[in-house]
Structures are given as structure tokens and as C-alpha cells.
Amino acid sequence: MQAMNVLIVYAHPEPTSLNGSLKDFSIEVLEKLGHRVEVSDLYAMRWKSQVDADDFLLDGRNEPLNVVRSSKEAYETRRLTEDVMAEQRKLLWADALIFQFPLWWFSMPAILKGWIDRVYAYGFGYGVGEHSEKRWGDRYGEGTLQGKRALLIVTTGGWVEHYSERGINGLIDDILFPINHGVLFYPGFDVLPSFVAYKTMDIDKKRFTEITAQLRIKLENLFLEKPIPYRRQNAGEYNIPTLTLKDGIKVRGQGFRIHQN
């Protein structure tokens, strides 16, 4: 297989944790496959999580902050902070992006959310393409990161049953939908089904071997696996500008799943 570029954005405070071990394992497997791997270790980088006026190196910094407007202007004039621009360059370099994190409160740790909030500037992560009553931007299948692949690697203390179709936490694919669809498919990524390790409170050697064996297969197929078939915004299935599925579009079931074919 051709050598590809893989960016792992990793969010766990403890290098010797299960997450740290899985991150190291992923690097090893991907490099053995011949890929080039770059890791953004957010805790090690002391990543700044909060969006604020310091993110935008603009003249009028004492004016009231309008996040969207400042983000747009700073991105266009290359006056975002260097930490943010470095991550944007890594994204452009990557053929595949992996977010690796423990599921905390049914979402990602704050530090990773802060990576998205800051790196996805207007004009880069959103606000791409024509926005009018006839066209609502290049997004959900199109955008800056189109043609690249993305994968979540997630650990959770809960059981697989707790995250099943009738499990109390809600179906894991629904819990991850705002990330897979709203954060990754949105700027154009092809999104793979997530890799989730359950019941991670006490992992013995046997269980770790099982998890890594499954993860190895997942990583070996990073550029081969079929992505989640989300519907593309601009492929004719949605009304513009209300962005509702057209009446003629038959869906299976209810909830987030109607947005995939």
C-alpha cells in the first residue's frame, strides 16, 4: 500500500494510561504499514482550550469580540495564532485524521473540544464556499478537508450493552454523531465507523491483547474501509436553504440515522 500521512490528535493527561498505550500502539502499527504519523498530544502541548480575543491577532482587539467575524478576518489575513495555524497545516498535510480520547460525559475531553473550537476557523472549518439562499456553503461532504479520511478511537468505562440500541446511555453511534457528522463530515472528511473500547475501568493483559488485535485490523483498513454513507448536503437530497431532507427522500427509522443512505 502507498505510504500515507496520518495525524493523530490525542487527548489524555496520562502517558501510561490505556489511552496512552493505544496511541503508542497505533503509531507503531501505522508506521510499520509504511505511513508517516504525526501526533498532536494536546496535554503534552499544553493546548489552550478556550476561544477568546487572544486567538485573533487583529488591530481592533479592544473592540467587542465577535467570534465569527474575527475568526474570518484573522484566517483570511493569516493572523490566527501560530499554534492554531500549525494544526491547520497538519490537517492539510494529513490523508487521514484520528481523534483519540476517553469518552467523558458522552463527549470528548474539554481540551480536544478546544482544539476543534480554535482550529476550525471561519474559512477553514466552516464558512467555506458560497452562502446564499441557493447554496449553503461547501459542507457536509464538501469543504477544506474533502478527500481525507477520519476515525474516532474512543474508550469508555461503560459496557457495550449500555451503549446499544436500547441501552440507557443511548446508541454509541448516536452519541458520536455530533462529532462524526457535525465535526468531521462537515468540513469534508470521509468518516469511518468509530473504534470503541468498552469496560475500560480495569483492563488486564488478556483484554488489552484483544483490544489491540481489533485496533490493528481497524488501522490496517484505514484507507480501505467503507466510510459511513452520510448524505451529502449538495447532492440533491436536501432542500436549500432550509436543509431539510426533501419529501421524496425515503428514510429508515428516526433520529440521526436518517442522514445516512
Place this chain on the structure above:
Amino acid sequence: MQAMNVLIVYAHPEPTSLNGSLKDFSIEVLEKLGHRVEVSDLYAMRWKSQVDADDFLLDGRNEPLNVVRSSKEAYETRRLTEDVMAEQRKLLWADALIFQFPLWWFSMPAILKGWIDRVYAYGFGYGVGEHSEKRWGDRYGEGTLQGKRALLIVTTGGWVEHYSERGINGLIDDILFPINHGVLFYPGFDVLPSFVAYKTMDIDKKRFTEITAQLRIKLENLFLEKPIPYRRQNAGEYNIPTLTLKDGIKVRGQGFRIHQN
């Protein structure tokens, strides 16, 4: 009406923003109703977002960090940091909690996620009650914050249609489910239907007046409105310990909505 205690946890970097105005408006309305209001203005407080070893004032701080174990020990021995313990005291004081934030990437800003990640310590936000094969803790309707009410006040640039049943972003109630159900109902809050202001990119005076008129009604009913009827974990509808809805439980539809009556 009886005077109640209301905690507003507010996450926006700009005081003169729509969010800032809505926060000020809420304080005014609630105080006129006779309630006592406390605000945690996370940006103004320079809230620390990331969970790390500094959160736990324990002896073995140079050991590898196990977040759950350290959180448990630090909570039990009152060796969490003062900023976290102050927020826990505010939660215990409050009769109602309001999270107010702009929807960024289909979730809350990182700084607010970091408030949850840190304030919801083991023994306080989770890990409450007996955990065994017969009982899976006091959660989802029971827990430390049982008997209190909670409400999200959210702004978003998208249109109401984009967040409707067939809208491309997914139904707003589904997007907010991991917060309403997973963060608020989990430690025991009765959760009210969320207040969402749409299309907030350019709000003129007329639109602001409309939004605040609706918000006033919402706040006037903070202690009167019927909560979302989520199913309680320990009320007999879920199998223990798999926490799946029992076979006999009839549900309407698919997805997150099956977890409400």
C-alpha cells in the same frame, strides 16, 4: 412564588454579545421574580478547562494519574482544588441550574465542557450509590443533585429548520440529549425542555425583543414547567446490569427518544 436559588453557568468570551445580553436579561428577570441568582461566568473566572494531575491535591501526585481513582480519593478527602469545590457548593445551594452557551460544533464551548469534566467528581457527579451487578449506582434520575431543576439556554447561527426532524444538523433535542440526559439527568436533575435561539448571526432590535419575550416566559416557568419525562434507571424499566430497556417496554420511534416516556 417562593424565592429560590438559581445558578447560571455561563460560557461566552464577550460580555456585549447576544449571549452576554441574554445572561444579563435572565438575571434581571429571575431577581425580579424574587429568586437569588449566582453566576459562574467561566471566561471572567478564567476557568481551567483541562482535567489533569493538578486537580487532585493528593500525596502520590508523581504516580501515574488514574483520573477516576484520583477523583474519588480527592473528593472523599476534600482534596479537590478550591475552584472545583466552590462550584460543587454552588450546585448544592442551587434549586435550579442554567447552562447558557453558544452551540459550537454541535456541543458546548470547551470551557464549559471543562467545568463539567472537573466539577463532576467521582462521588459527586458520578460513582454515587451502590455499584454492583444488582444496582448500578444512583444515576439517571437519582444522585447528588436530585430534586433540583436544570435548563439549557442555547444560541445557534443555524435556522430552526436545520435542526428540525428532517434537518441536516439533526434534531436539536437529539443534539442536546448527551447534555440533557447524560450530564443533567444523570446526577439527578429534573431537566426542562431547552430554550434555543436560532439564526443569531445578525440579531436586530425586533428579533432581540422577540427572543427575550420568549425567554421571560421560560424563566417565569422555571419552577412550574413539566420536565422532560426521561425514564429513571432504577424505576424498573431497565435490566440491571446491562441497562437495556426491558423487552416488555414499548417505545415510540428510534434513537435517543426511546429513553423518555
